[in-house]
Amino acid sequence: MILTTLLKGLFLKIDLHSHTRFSDGKLSVNELLIRAEQMQVDVLAITDHDCVDAIEPALEILKGNQQKLILISGTEISTKWHGFEIHILGLEVNHRCDKFLQRLSTQLQKRQVRAEKICEKLTNIGIANVLPEAQKRASGNCISRAHIAQVLVERGVCSHLQQAFTHFLGKNKKAYVAPEWISVEESIEWIHDAGGKAVIAHPFHYDMTTKWLRRLAQEFAASGGDGMEVQHPNLAKAKHDLMVQIAIEVGLDGSAGSDFHAPSKWTELGRRLTIPDPLTPIWHRFSTKIAS
Ligand code: AMP
Ligand code: MN
Ligand code: MN
Ligand code: MN
Numbered sequence: 001m002i003l004t005t006l007l008k009g010l011f012l013k014i015d016l017h018s019h020t021r022f023s024d025g026k027l028s029v030n031e032l033l034i035r036a037e038q039m040q041v042d043v044l045a046i047t048d049h050d051c052v053d054a055i056e057p058a059l060e061i062l063k064g065n066q067q068k069l070i071l072i073s074g075t076e077i078s079t080k081w082h083g084f085e086i087h088i089l090g091l092e093v094n095h096r097c098d099k100f101l102q103r104l105s106t107q108l109q110k111r112q113v114r115a116e117k118i119c120e121k122l123t124n125i126g127i128a129n130v131l132p133e134a135q136k137r138a139s140g141n142c143i144s145r146a147h148i149a150q151v152l153v154e155r156g157v158c159s160h161l162q163q164a165f166t167h168f169l170g171k172n173k174k175a176y177v178a179p180e181w182i183s184v185e186e187s188i189e190w191i192h193d194a195g196g197k198a199v200i201a202h203p204f205h206y207d208m209t210t211k212w213l214r215r216l217a218q219e220f221a222a223s224g225g226d227g228m229e230v231q232h233p234n235l236a237k238a239k240h241d242l243m244v245q246i247a248i249e250v251g252l253d254g255s256a257g258s259d260f261h262a263p264s265k266w267t268e269l270g271r272r273l274t275i276p277d278p279l280t281p282i283w284h285r286f287s288t289k290i291a292s
Contacts, residue, residue: 013041013270013273015256015258015269016045016074017076017089017255018046018047018258018269019076021139022051023049023050023076023144025260029058029061032269039269041069041269041270042068044269045074046058046072050075050104050142052075053142055073055095070290072091074090074091074196077181077182077191079181079183079184080183081219084206086216087202088184088198090190091197091282092195097194103190104190108143110181115147118145121174121175125174125175130152134151145169149165197282199227199253199282200217200229201229202259217249220250227252227253228247228252229256230244231256231273233266247279254279254280256273256281
């Protein structure tokens with residue numbers, strides 16, 4: 001019995017970053033949970049952008065079907081730091097905390113205003129009426145540039161999502177609108193006030209030199225941040241090693257997540273997400289006991 005528990009602990013599949021249709025994910029909460037089961041994920045954090053709306057329905061579904069999955073309530077907060085858009089994950093946040101929900105709603109309002117401004121810019125360059133279609137895709141939930149990108153691809157303006165960012169939506173591109181997100185420090189405060197752990201999401205995805213990355217990690221740790229993602233299913237080993245090195249240098253714990261938005265060949269729930277020694281996995285700090 002003890003041996004079985006130990007072995008299971010060694011091979012737990014832990015994925016601390018995923019999205020549903022409550023933000024820009026393609027799957028419903030139920031579909032995401034089914035996929036997690038298919039992929040034999042043992043621990044899953046749902047981390048929709050600037051909201052926690054998927055958590056309560058996910059808990060309900062899990063209660064109903066007796067799936068063994070351990071759900072970690074989470075969110076991914078958009079912040080601004082020296083002109084960069086930095087995403088901070090809140091893991092094990094209290095998704096019923098009124099103050100937290102109120103704070104997140106201010107982010108959602110900013111998202112709505114930004115979407116309107118982006119679509120105005122698109123109209124000015126001859127691409128009209130994108131907003132209603134993007135809003136339809138967001139179905140009243142958190143609206144993201146990803147929804148706008150999907151409309152541009154569907155209309156044939158762009159051949160794929162990435163192109164929508166490189167031509168129109170990315171920083172300083174034709175329809176870019178600088179966001180007014182909260183600071184990294186504020187996001188840490190929000191997350192801690194809601195009882196969660198704050199983690200820098202996908203540091204390897206920011207268009208940033210190693211010097212800036214170190215500075216981000218240092219400031220984040222100095223402001224009380226808890227961890228940093230060091231692994232992703234598709235991350236090159238050299239980048240992974242660098243993330244591990246920086247996390248150790250500044251004293252952050254390690255986190256790992258697929259940032260799953262939809263089934264694709266690039267990423268998959270629970271794939272290739274180990275945290276190497278001597279980094280402490282962030283889930284060792286969770287109040288939920290995870291045997292790994
Ligand atoms: P937003 O949260 O509104 O800033 O939109 C960013 C979202 O678009 C990210 O969470 C990704 O899901 C998606 N995305 C896809 N490609 C890119 C890209 N090249 N740059 C930024 N976001 C991207
Ligand atoms: Mn996204
Ligand atoms: Mn992100
Ligand atoms: Mn994400």
